[in-house]
Amino acid sequence: MWACGLLLLAASARPDSSPLPAPDYTVARSWRIGGSAGWDGMSLDGSGTRLFIARDDDGDAIETSSGRPIGNIPHTAGVHGVAFAPALNRGFTSNSRGNSVSVFELDSLRVLQEVPVSGTAPDSIMFEPQHAYVITGNRESSDLSVLDAGTLRMVSRVELPGRPEAMATDRAGHIYVNIDSAPGKLVLVDAKTLKVKARWPLKDCANPTGLAIDVGGHRLFSVCANQTLAVTDSVSGKAIARIVIGRGSDGTAYDPDLGMLFTANGIDGTLTVIRQDSPDDYRVLATVTTQVSARTLALDPASHRIYLAAAQFGPRPAAVADQPAPRPNVIPDTFIVLVAQPK
Numbered sequence: 001m002w003a004c005g006l007l008l009l010a011a012s013a014r015p016d017s018s019p020l021p022a023p024d025y026t027v028a029r030s031w032r033i034g035g036s037a038g039w040d041g042m043s044l045d046g047s048g049t050r051l052f053i054a055r056d057d058d059g060d061a062i063e064t065s066s067g068r069p070i071g072n073i074p075h076t077a078g079v080h081g082v083a084f085a086p087a088l089n090r091g092f093t094s095n096s097r098g099n100s101v102s103v104f105e106l107d108s109l110r111v112l113q114e115v116p117v118s119g120t121a122p123d124s125i126m127f128e129p130q131h132a133y134v135i136t137g138n139r140e141s142s143d144l145s146v147l148d149a150g151t152l153r154m155v156s157r158v159e160l161p162g163r164p165e166a167m168a169t170d171r172a173g174h175i176y177v178n179i180d181s182a183p184g185k186l187v188l189v190d191a192k193t194l195k196v197k198a199r200w201p202l203k204d205c206a207n208p209t210g211l212a213i214d215v216g217g218h219r220l221f222s223v224c225a226n227q228t229l230a231v232t233d234s235v236s237g238k239a240i241a242r243i244v245i246g247r248g249s250d251g252t253a254y255d256p257d258l259g260m261l262f263t264a265n266g267i268d269g270t271l272t273v274i275r276q277d278s279p280d281d282y283r284v285l286a287t288v289t290t291q292v293s294a295r296t297l298a299l300d301p302a303s304h305r306i307y308l309a310a311a312q313f314g315p316r317p318a319a320v321a322d323q324p325a326p327r328p329n330v331i332p333d334t335f336i337v338l339v340a341q342p343k
Contacts (some may be wrong), residue, residue: 006011024343025273025306031067033060039309041081041124042251043300045091045106051298051307051337052082052091059093059320061109064300064307067337071109076102081125083134085149092149094125094136101125103152117145118157124165128175128191137164137177146194156194162189166211168220170234176211178222184208185222186232191324200237205230209257210251210296212261217279223249223263229274231282243282245272253299253306264308266295271306271340290338306340 038057044051050070051062059073059082073079078097084106085092089107093102099120103113119138126135127149134147137160144158162179164187169175173192179185179238184202202208212221213234220232227247231240246265249272251334253262261274261282269292273285294310312334317326 025266025271025286025340026343027288027290027338027340029067029339031062031337031339033062033067033069033337035335036330037335038327038330039311039335040079040176042295042296042307042309043082043084044298044300044307045084046086048300048302053309053337054079054081054093055335062337064305067339071112073102073109075106075111075114078121080123083088083125083127085127085129085132085134086216088132088149090149092125092127092134094122096121096123096139100138101147109201113152115147115152117147118154119143119145124164124167126169128169128170130173131191133191135175137167139163139180140163144175144189154243158189158194158196160196161185161199163208168211168213170213170215174234176213176234178208178211180207180209183224184222184224184230186222186237188234188237198237200232201267202230203234203239204228204242210249210263212252212254214254214276214279216256217276219279221252221254221261223252229261229263229272240280241282243274243284245274245284246270246287248295251296253297253302255299255304257301258304262297262299262306264290264295264297264306266293267311268292269294269310271297271308288340290340293335294338304342308338308340309335310338311335 044083047135076093099322118142121140122136132149138217139299146155165178175189184205186257188198207225208222210223222230229243246268247261248267249263251264259276271288291310294308296309313328316328
């Protein structure tokens with residue numbers, strides 16, 4: 001027991017007091033997409049009918065009713081994420097090798113423009129709806145680039161206390177950013193002033209990546225490299241809980257209707273399913289087998305489906321001077337999308 005009242009939670013045998021049934025998740029289908037490109041972020045458009053996957057130099061679009069590839073967003077060098085502004089009929093990609101954002105039409109996927117950003121190696125990307133900003137988290141320059149989604153002009157650069165990872169918004173003018181450090185940090189940015197409003201330590205959370213938010217309950221969920229999901233009060237920054245998850249998670253999602261949390265654990269090849277009994281109380285309900293390398297995910301809150309990407313890899317290449325820790329290559333045509341859903 002922590003002095004501040006935190007609980008390190010594993011699967012609990014206590015009875016379910018929630019009025020909702022506990023969903024029994026299973027991997028219901030697998031879609032073979034193919035290709036030899038790697039991947040990073042996954043995003044569903046507002047309708048839930050298309051899944052976008054950032055894959056090296058392209059953003060792939062997949063039909064969620066069938067798994068059929070329906071198009072891509074080309075020439076997005078080192079794409080890491082996709083964000084959407086439905087009212088503008090626009091989508092945006094973060095291009096880490098191009099130090100840019102590509103702007104495309106949501107209906108046709110036609111690229112309209114590539115816009116340079118103020119930072120280096122843009123990774124995470126989000127649309128902030130209250131001010132119609134497109135924001136990239138730039139890992140190499142440890143800052144945020146803020147663009148006006150309508151004019152595509154650079155509005156501001158926000159310095160951060162470390163390399164940004166995933167971002168989240170409460171859609172009420174607050175932006176939250178995970179900072180990749182050990183121990184990790186959470187940063188609160190005021191969307192009106194575009195200034196850092198608070199810096200909160202994530203004790204016992206190493207190198208946080210994925211970030212989700214419970215807007216109504218004022219809770220933030222950060223996945224950490226040391227098999228931990230950190231729960232933080234989004235108003236005060238108070239540490240609420242630490243939950244044991246699988247290894248190698250790079251993505252998490254919160255389902256507000258079910259009061260459920262999910263983490264994609266790429267090293268173990270599992271999906272951790274967590275029940276939120278209250279904003280302060282959490283317990284692991286199940287560990288669902290997915291596939292090794294399935295580390296990122298996207299949630300459809302309408303159908304409660306979870307989409308995960310995975311592939312098989314060849315041997316790790318030998319280290320060289322400019323690549324001291326090279327990543328293994330994807331074995332061609334092994335890239336798949338898994339669909340997990342309640343039984």
